[in-house]
Amino acid sequence: MPESLLDIRDLSISYGPIRAISTLTLNLREGEVVALLGANGAGKSSLLRCLAGLEKASSGAVAFRGDDLLRMPPSERVKRGLVLVPEGRQILVTMTIEENLLLGATQRDDRDAVHGEIEELYRRFPNLAERRELAALCLSGGEQQMLAIGRAILAKPKLLMLDEPSLGLSPVFVDELFDYLAVLSESGISMLLVEQNTRKSLTLADRGYVLRLGSVVTSGPARELLEHDDIEAAYLGS
Amino acid sequence: MHVQQIVNGLMLGSVYVFVGIAFTMIIGIINFVNFSIPALFMLGAMTAWALLNVGVVAPLALVAGLLVGIVASMAVEQVLYKRLSGRDPVISLIGSLAFLILYEHLVIHILGSDQQAFPALLPDFNIRFGDIVVGLGQLCGFAISILLVFGLSYLLKHTPVGRNLRAISESTETATILGINVRRHVQMMFVAVGLFTALGGLLFSLNYLQVSALMGQEIGLKAIAAMIIGGVGSIWGAVVGGMLIGILEVTTIGLFGADTVDIVIYALLLLLLVVRPSGILGGALQSTQRI
Ligand SMILES: Nc1ncnc2c1ncn2[C@@H]1O[C@H](COP(=O)(O)OP(=O)(O)O)[C@@H](O)[C@H]1O
Numbered sequence: 001m002p003e004s005l006l007d008i009r010d011l012s013i014s015y016g017p018i019r020a021i022s023t024l025t026l027n028l029r030e031g032e033v034v035a036l037l038g039a040n041g042a043g044k045s046s047l048l049r050c051l052a053g054l055e056k057a058s059s060g061a062v063a064f065r066g067d068d069l070l071r072m073p074p075s076e077r078v079k080r081g082l083v084l085v086p087e088g089r090q091i092l093v094t095m096t097i098e099e100n101l102l103l104g105a106t107q108r109d110d111r112d113a114v115h116g117e118i119e120e121l122y123r124r125f126p127n128l129a130e131r132r133e134l135a136a137l138c139l140s141g142g143e144q145q146m147l148a149i150g151r152a153i154l155a156k157p158k159l160l161m162l163d164e165p166s167l168g169l170s171p172v173f174v175d176e177l178f179d180y181l182a183v184l185s186e187s188g189i190s191m192l193l194v195e196q197n198t199r200k201s202l203t204l205a206d207r208g209y210v211l212r213l214g215s216v217v218t219s220g221p222a223r224e225l226l227e228h229d230d231i232e233a234a235y236l237g238s
Numbered sequence: 239m240h241v242q243q244i245v246n247g248l249m250l251g252s253v254y255v256f257v258g259i260a261f262t263m264i265i266g267i268i269n270f271v272n273f274s275i276p277a278l279f280m281l282g283a284m285t286a287w288a289l290l291n292v293g294v295v296a297p298l299a300l301v302a303g304l305l306v307g308i309v310a311s312m313a314v315e316q317v318l319y320k321r322l323s324g325r326d327p328v329i330s331l332i333g334s335l336a337f338l339i340l341y342e343h344l345v346i347h348i349l350g351s352d353q354q355a356f357p358a359l360l361p362d363f364n365i366r367f368g369d370i371v372v373g374l375g376q377l378c379g380f381a382i383s384i385l386l387v388f389g390l391s392y393l394l395k396h397t398p399v400g401r402n403l404r405a406i407s408e409s410t411e412t413a414t415i416l417g418i419n420v421r422r423h424v425q426m427m428f429v430a431v432g433l434f435t436a437l438g439g440l441l442f443s444l445n446y447l448q449v450s451a452l453m454g455q456e457i458g459l460k461a462i463a464a465m466i467i468g469g470v471g472s473i474w475g476a477v478v479g480g481m482l483i484g485i486l487e488v489t490t491i492g493l494f495g496a497d498t499v500d501i502v503i504y505a506l507l508l509l510l511l512v513v514r515p516s517g518i519l520g521g522a523l524q525s526t527q528r529i
């Protein structure tokens with residue numbers, strides 16, 4: 001049995017009177033890909049943002065690699081290997097593509113290795129390589145998403161959290177995206193994947209959780225969820 | 239208009255550059271108008287003056303002036319940071335104004351409000367270029383301000399710290415996600431602001447030989463004007479604006495007398511806000527060259 005990487009217990013997150021997540025319990029083992037499904041407003045982004053340190057938890061506990069995550073400052077979480085690819089990608093558009101990538105490695109001090117990994121990324125995404133010295137504003141949505149993931153990979157994540165990475169991408173890019181995620185998973189990176197694309201994400205994932213109004217309504221092995229008829233209905237919120 | 243006046247204006251303008259850069263850095267990176275800056279200018283100068291007055295040797299008094307400026311700036315960050323990072327720009331702005339008044343009145347309470355003569359520490363040594371005369375102290379101030387600007391510009395563009403600061407400037411949240419310790423960078427910036435501003439105050443005192451508890455206000459307002467004229471958030475804008483105001487000030491005194499200086503500068507500022515609201519360099523530089 002692989003070791004537990006992320007252990008969330010009875011976590012609640014509130015925005016004033018609005019409760020985005022209530023007493024949620026979720027765990028993720030080393031090497032796993034876990035899909036997080038649910039309609040808009042179910043609390044998926046709130047959960048990822050809280051894990052990244054952008055929102056405060058109102059109660060509960062989170063252990064990451066055995067340590068108390070909620071007490072760590074955001075920069076420490078990145079350093080320990082918990083990295084978020086945020087909703088809407090959040091590329092720094094006034095900075096160059098290369099600078100965006102270098103910023104992903106902020107918490108590392110093995111500069112030579114970082115440069116090697118950047119070259120490796122450029123080989124995989126020649127579109128980025130060609131424009132490495134240009135402001136990231138020049139990239140298309142799909143290219144920006146690849147840059148956002150590449151940037152996160154440069155932090156050397158143990159656990160990559162992705163918030164709707166396929167949103168707004170053309171079908172070609174969606175395929176490329178999921179191919180890339182599969183490669184990353186093969187390389188040993190664990191993932192917590194929030195997705196609209198239920199079928200593709202459950203195909204990639206080992207397990208899944210379905211959220212509704214901040215609580216888990218069902219969870220289980222991805223293959224079972226995939227065969228479950230109610231998932232689409234619950235997912236669409238109907 | 240004489241070349242000599244332009245030179246004098248550039249020398250005066252370099253004082254505005256120090257203070258203008260302090261304003262523009264904090265606005266450019268965390269979008270905060272730090273009104274405590276004029277007090278830091280004054281604290282550097284008044285600390286040095288007070289220590290010199292009781293017989294402390296000059297190098298020590300000057301360094302103490304810089305240190306007090308830095309500590310006073312760090313205190314502003316310490317107290318206002320939670321507000322700075324929140325959604326309350328008005329409260330942080332008023333908080334920094336409270337610091338300005340607090341610091342000024344602490345100094346008035348301890349050292350009095352009178353204008354004081356600052357001892358002439360630099361040899362009265364003038365350098366001549368043909369007909370033009372430049373004081374040694376003025377030349378030093380000018381040179382240091384230019385070095386500072388090139389140094390900062392290089393740091394922001396070509397070093398990891400500069401890259402982090404530009405990332406914070408574009409989006410604090412994204413910077414946080416990337417693992418940048420935003421608070422530490424903001425603290426560093428306030429140290430730099432305290433240092434530059436106090437240094438400006440010391441160079442001003444060394445050259446113009448007068449200090450007072452309220453000396454920061456006029457300079458602070460002109461530095462804000464310089465920053466707006468040059469383009470908010472741009473270091474080179476603060477340089478262009480600062481030098482321009484220095485030249486304008488000196489030539490206006492020469493032409494119409496000292497009473498008209500503020501009329502000319504602030505009328506020009508308003509005119510510029512109408513015809514070119516983003517300032518001379520604002521928008522002219524690529525956004526990657528901002529801060
Ligand atoms: N910054 C915020 N302030 C107030 N309410 C918020 C904020 N962010 C999210 N919410 C609320 O929290 C709930 C969960 O939102 P979110 O986590 O974005 O869901 P999802 O990502 O699943 O669509 C929603 O009701 C949403 O309106």
Ligand SMILES: [Mg+2]
Nearest residue numbers: 044045046087
């Ligand atoms: Mg969301």
